[in-house]
Ligand code: HMG
């Protein structure tokens with residue numbers, strides 16, 4: 687019943703670093719991404735072309751994309767909120783772009799300064815232009831279980847936004863559990879609703895691990911046929927426009943669990959841990975993952 691192979695999409699350089707208070711040198715980001723490229727990952731979200739005033743941590747997105755060493759077979763993706771962001775990403779030849787919005791009004795407004803209805807035409811134009819430029823497009827829906835402003839979010843709200851994004855032509859939709867409050871029973875209800883309409887091959891799950899439920903939610907998703915998961919090395923991450931959001935599920939903890947379950951990821955756990963150690967040194971603090979704790983103790 688479980689899949690034999692899973693794709694892990696590393697979002698640490700974007701979702702992880704967007705949430706770090708300290709300034710990180712472009713060179714350090716580039717070195718980290720280059721080390722991620724040697725782990726067997728097939729997908730790395732390297733930065734975002736949002737407004738630098740909103741996310742100063744990623745203001746150097748263009749330089750990062752220019753300076754990283756690109757390996758064949760790896761998709762180097764970037765987040766874009768609008769046409770201006772898309773133009774910047776295309777200039778730097780990002781392999782794939784991701785558009786993003788929320789299933790709840792409160793988070794959408796706080797994160798991208800627009801209502802949900804105002805967001806659709808902006809994203810539709812981005813998807814159209816990106817496709818014309820020959821790029822694949824990923825869509826993110828945030829707050830798929832709960833919103834830090836509006837409370838619980840119902841599956842039909844998520845489906846409504848998902849419908850619109852797929853109609854625009856996104857190739858894959860990543861469902862963001864932004865604040866990490868969800869539990870497997872809620873994931874089941876959400877996926878039951880979405881899988882009635884969309885194939886599991888076009889859905890990815892993006893769990894933050896604020897309350898330690900991310901791996902349980904991933905197991906539930908696996909049982910329901912999902913084979914693509916977002917994670918961040920060292921459990922880095924969070925959304926500055928979502929109160930209480932903390933790190934993504936840690937890539938190394940996810941790799942460990944999947945491999946022990948007999949599910950292939952193509953990623954070398956030791957190489958991933960070494961890469962986590964590299965960014966740990968850059969950040970000057972211990973990363974919070976079980977695998978890193980064990981690695982440090984050994
Ligand atoms: P706005 O202020 O409403 O933008 O921000 P605007 O369209 O009114 O433009 C205002 C000014 O910004 C203009 O400049 C634009 O040119 C400039 P001016 O004419 O005043 O000099 N501008 C830009 N500059 C550079 N790059 C751009 C850009 N766009 C406009 N792309 C906007 C609207 C969406 C831009 C802003 O709200 C924004 O950048 N938000 C990004 C917030 C963000 O990055 N959040 C974190 C990522 S989402 C996330 O973490 C969730 C996820 O992980 C899934 C999950 O966990 O749920 C994906």
Ligand code: MG
Pocket residue numbers: 701862864892894923924925
């Ligand atoms: Mg996120």
